[in-house]
Amino acid sequence: MRRRLVGLIKNLVKRVQRSLRTQLILTFVFCLAFAAAIEIVIIQLLEDKFASRYVETYTGMKEMEHQTQHLAGVINRVQELYPLDPASQKSEIQNLLNDGERDTLANTATFRIVDEKGEVMIRSENASRESVNLSDLLRRVMEQRNQTQFLDQTSAFVTLYPVEFVDKEAYLICTGIPREEVQQGEKFTEAGALLFVVIFLFLFYQITKRKTDYIEELSRELKVISQGKLGHRVRKRGEDELGILAHSINQMAEDLEAKIEEERKAERLKNELISNVSHDLRTPLTSIIGYLRLLHEGRAKTSEEQREYLRIAFGKSEQLQRLVEDLFEYTKLSHHDVRLAKQIVSLNELVGQISEEYVPLLEESELQLVSKLSERELSVDLDPEKMVRVFENLLINAIKYSHKPSVVELCLQEQDGGALLLLRNRGDDIAQEQLERLFERFYRLDQSRSTDSGGSGLGLAISKSIVDLHGGKVWATSNAGVITFYVWLPVAEPQAERQL
Template sequence: MNNEKRLPAGSYFKKPVHLVKTSIRIQVILAFAFCILVSVLVGFASSPFFVSKDKRFDFTEGIVTIDESARELVRQFKQMNQDINGLVIEMGDENPDFKNKFLNRTGSGDWLSVPNGNTSSYHLTKEELIDYLINTPKQQNNLNAVITDLDGKILYKSNGVSDTQVDLPLEMKNANKTFIGKEHDENSTVTRLYPITLDGSKNYIIVNGIPKSTAYYEEETGVTPYLLGLVTFILCFYLITKRKMKEIEELALGLMEIAKGNLHYRIREKSSDELGSLAANINYMAFELNEMIERQRQTEKLKDELITNVSHDLRTPLTSIMGYLRLVKDHQFKNKTQLDEYVDIAYGKSEQLKKLIEDLFDFTRLTYEGVQLKKEKVSLNQMLRQLLDELDPIAKDNHVSFMTDLPKEQIMLAVDPNQMVRALENVLTNAIKYSTPPGDIHVSLIHNKHAVQLSVSNPCQTLSEEEVARLFDRFYRVDPSRSSNKSGAGLGLAITKSIIELHHGTIDVSYKNHIISLSITLPIHD
């Protein structure tokens, strides 16, 4: 049985497709390659419809004929110097006119007699032989041939040549020209010049003529298919990149809209490539800016509330103190007992004012200046029991009672005892103050390997989500009128949170079915 794992169908193509979708660089390269391919195919497909035939002439064969005739003449003159009899017999065998004219010729003169077998002979002069040789190319290929001395004087010439002198340097220059058959001018003369030896003296043989041409047709496509390919490339590239360009335009318009201050505007994320990532980043930036502005507005609002609440909480006891002191100053009392009552009330209000100022100072110091904790190993459950014992009379006065679930073993933590006592006292006092009487305040302590969790829950009045979320805000009280029937300025839980965080712990609040729970988590190893 084959246990080899197989990839799911289509997974071989997922990675390349993902790369294409997420990289605009690869998309542009592929689009460019595709447009080039389409434009080339269009160019090739349209080529047959724009072909034109152009008549051309090829002079290659005629030039070769002139070269061959010139070399043949040179060979014959060399043979004439070496074996004139053999040349004559060869000429007779190849040319019937030569044979008829000079074989068994009758008459007398300074003739060469060349035997041809046992019974016949050729009779001709050397000049006649030379004249016949240089006229043979004329008869066969319409060429002119002349023999000159070293000064350019014409010694022998073919029929039709009237010159008696040639310009040897010019003829040599013309003979050195290289001709390509398909580029040769149909009216240009081709010249060939070779040195020969005649009667022991050096001479030149010059052969020239106009080469014969062969007509042929050459097909030319022209520039139209290339223009069609170029237009196809531009059109194809425009259509492919149109969507991306529209996406870029939307990005630009979105940035302009956000720059105008509309931070709720969101750009559509149309792709997964760099443009889509850019759109997502711009949307995130707009969201963060909007959140930052909202936080600033909230901070301004909290600052205004802070000033209002501090003013109210300071003014209320101060007004009472001034009122009772004025009564004392104006002797508005009936007897010493009433005087003592006024003084006691004024003193109590001053104590309340002092505590408010101390809480404000402690909160500022804990939050902004920082506090150097003086940590000691203390028993957290013993600290809680002492606090519960001290607060039990106050709880009974408020018609509530403590229900505890504390472990028997000692839970030792390195904390600042004074600060931790204050934090726990604030939590328990707050539970007593805002519990709905009659009722129970449940206090539990859970110890695990890494942390200790203290939970305090109590029944309370109906709270909204906003009120629960703001319980740790400074100077916040659930009672919006900040009535004095429940003392405090709303700094207790804010101070508690600062102390817990200084101990690297956390404090959370939850509310459900008229039960509010505060949970403090402190790490065992600091």
């Protein structure tokens, strides 16, 4: 039970901490209650010390009047209940008068019924038998009713109401000493109300000042961020709506900073693309124009020189064509404007076929290919033509950058619910920063950008785009001169499950 109670309290505290509205309501209620308590205590102290006392009988007078008026009404109803039985009327009215006398405080009031001459017709047990002067009595009643607070304590209070008694007009007279109350002469109600307002406002301001200061701080910090300082962060206080707002401001600044950085990177890559394309197009184009100019000006002395110039110009033209085609293909792949002709393919057979086709080229480059393919057939839903381009790019990359002679390893295995292809070769160690940029467009490890050794610089970028379109991943590692490229592709569902 105790544990449940502690858990309930903790849960309530958490809810209060997470709700600014609840905190303000509780603060308002607390300030209201505290200010009211302080007001009561202060007013009581002031009245005890400064207020004068006096005896007030007005309330007792009103009580006697109300009791007499009520008794007169009951007596009149008795007349209606026993219209033809005077004896029963007298008996009931006598009991009413006696009960009325006993009901007064300390039996201080008596009741009499007198006729129009002032003669007593019936009375309560302790009432006087003497007749009364109705004129003097009425004047006295009027004078006493005009008094609101003070009354001579030595004189009795008298009030009367007309009644019927035994079919005669009569008067019910109540005579007695009214109840006394001690009252204070000075009241501090207005001062107490002012004190309540002051205490409430002071407490509410002091308790909510932390929240209002935090709101002002958020406003200032947001203004700093709006001035372009996106690296600036707002302090988060609490778990309520203001804390959530601070987190949202920081998240917004972080997202804006990342977006602006991404835009800057895109702008930088665009400039690099323009520069790289211009360089890579200009280099073969310059050679083509140069050799054609030599032929046009007749500087080739022999037919052998003419054929050599034409061979070089034709080779540069093919190189230019490949660059343009690679650039066009990369642009399509990067903007997802290409449709894949997918089909279920055995990756074991596809990789084995490509590796066999490249064995002669590898041997020509003094490289030995060692293949280790998974014994279990790994089927992948892919576009064979596009994926062949990926594997060929990786093999060509290994041929260009491997130390000669050395071994190139090709492995295919199942991993993380997919097919993982590893291509490992020995070459110059690659720094981590360069590894992260290997799959960027136009990036070459050869910083001189020689197309003779480094190609167009789009091969790995095209490979990454193709793998991404297939829902896979591609990355590279380098350790002690061993460079490994990884291609992971999701394995296709079994045919039975696909039909279901």
